[in-house]
Amino acid sequence: MIQTMSTLIKVIGFMYLLFCLPAYADSADPMLSYFDELLKTCYAQLETWRSSYQWQVTLTIMVGVMGLVAAALQGLSSNYVKIITVVFGLIISAVTYAVNTLEMTNYKQISLSISKVEKIVLKMEAARLNYKTFKKPDNELAAEEFQKQYARFQTIVDPPDIEPLKAGYQFSLLSSAHAQDTPPWLTRLPDNPKNLYFVGIADSAQLPDAQAQSIYTGKMAATQFIRETLQASMENSGPVDPLVDTLARSAEEVDNHITYDEKTGLYRYYSLIRVNRFQAQNSTRFVYLQNGIDSPAAAFEPINAVQRQDNDYAARRLHLQEQQIDQTSRMLDAEQYKKFSDARQARRANEPHQAIPLLKEVLAQQPAFYLGWFNLALAYSQTREEQPARQAYKQAVALEPAQPVRDSSIYNAYGHFLLERHEYCESSRLLEQALTLEPQNTLAQRNLEKAKRDMSQNAVQCQ
Structure with a gap:
């Protein structure tokens, strides 16, 4: 079965290289060129494995035959036979040492990898053909399938150093x-x-x-x-x-x-x-x-x-998040923390109307709670309640400098909020403050670039 599959793949590969690649190379679709590039990588890997497989099978057979001959000659006492036996022994030792030193993959494992990748390549070829045949947007599914199969190929070629966690929880609490x-x-x-x-x-x-x-x-x-x-x-x-x-x-x-x-x-x-x-x-x-x-x-x-x-x-950013969690734990009692946690989850689930009353309850008891005002501003922004959102942003910005670790994200968030409302000057000031605190904040970088473009297009001058 494996031999039949291997022969089929070789024929397909030959036909692909002979007829398909030249035709594909002229294609105006860069996605097809990308597919061809990856298929070429797959075929090259298959040829490497096949060559290695043939060499290792040949060496294995040779070592086995030499071992049998050496064993058969053990009973003979002539010097000529002894020399042959010693030579065979040296060759067997050298081959064994080379295999172990070079850490050659077991030929059975290579055969298994070849079999798996041959099936993957067939699916990649089918996905490529479907992508070329189908019209947009239907061909996007074929492109996704091609990419999925190539990811499987890469996992076989380069296995991960650590296996990903299985479904469920695997931890020591x-x-x-x-x-x-x-x-x-x-x-x-x-x-x-x-x-x-x-x-x-x-x-x-x-x-x-x-x-x-x-x-x-x-x-x-x-x-x-x-x-x-x-x-x-x-x-x-x-x-x-x-x-x-x-x-x-x-x-x-x-x-x-x-x-x-x-x-x-x-x-x-x-x-x-x-x-x-x-x-x-x-x-x-x-x-x-x-x-x-x-x-x-x-x-x-x-x-x-x-x-x-x-x-x-x-x-x-990880250090900032840890510090914020620690400070929240110190500032809020268990009931307040649960309300804040529930509100934050509701906001992240795009349910701001559930988040807002919980956050307001917490802030009524803890008016200096920075993350509370920040989350309230984000929740009001989701509901498009402009004035409450603006007031919450201002409260959060006023509290930010007193935090254990400075947080550039509030200035980016408020700056983006004002940018959407074409308040370019104040938006730019806030975004520049975000980049002063964290020059690598790419969200703030892009927002500031947009603000400057819009200001230039609208001939806006800031004092």
Whole structure:
């Protein structure tokens, strides 16, 4: 069966290289060129594996035959036979040493990989044909299928260093009294050339909510990091905005750490998020092509070279979030914290009308609660109640300088709120303040660029 499949794939591959690639090369659709590039990679890997498989099978047979011959000659006593036996023994030892030293993959494993990838390539070819045949937007499903199969291929070629967590919770739940028993990745991220790692954090009275929000913040940190990485290389190749949803393809939770605060009844959930560089590079490029941006492959190569730094923007955001959670725990009692947590979850679930009364109750008792005013401003913005939102933003901005760690996000949020209302001068001032506090806040950078463009187009002058 495997031999038949292998022969079929070879025939398809030959026909593909002989007839299809030249025709595809003339295609005006950059997505097809992208598919061809990845298919070429798959076929090259298959040929490498087949060559390795043939060599290893040949060596295995040769060693076996030599072993049998050497065993058969053991009973003979002539010097000539002894020399042959010694030579065979040396060859067998040399081959065995070479296989072990070079860490050659077992030929049975290679055969299994070949079989899996041959099936994947057939599905990729079918998806490519469907993409070319179907009309838009129906062909988008075929493109998604192609990308899905290529991700499977990449997992076989380059298995992850840590297996992602299975469904459900796999953790050791610690009380806050034992929070010092933390995994090493909370103080220093894993160092691996294949992957980038990020940490998400969230707290909630409901463990599933804490988990979901923690994974989300980790993926958003990864998105922000990759967006910033690509900013320079994509400057003349198209905008970076389509990157926002890309990480769902290549980011996964590989570990977590959870504590429970008995005082507040809240879970604090840390998630270790892994992004495979190669998958992120290809997924990002794929999303750009989906959005009609044909950027050269070289524009995405910085993803493979960039390194996380101990105090980069993602690390500083994580530290800020930890400090805010700690301060909230100190400021609010258990009942107040639960109301705030419920309100925040309602706002994130796009239910601001449920969030607003809870936040107002908490703020009536804790008027200096910065995150309370910030969340109230965001909730009022969702309901399009302009004056209450404006007042809440002003309260939060007034309280921000007194926070243990300065937070640029309130200035970006309020600046964006005013920018939408064409209040360019005050919006620009707030956005500049955000960038003074955090120069790598890319959201504030883009909002300020838009404000300046709008001011130029409308001939607005600020005092």
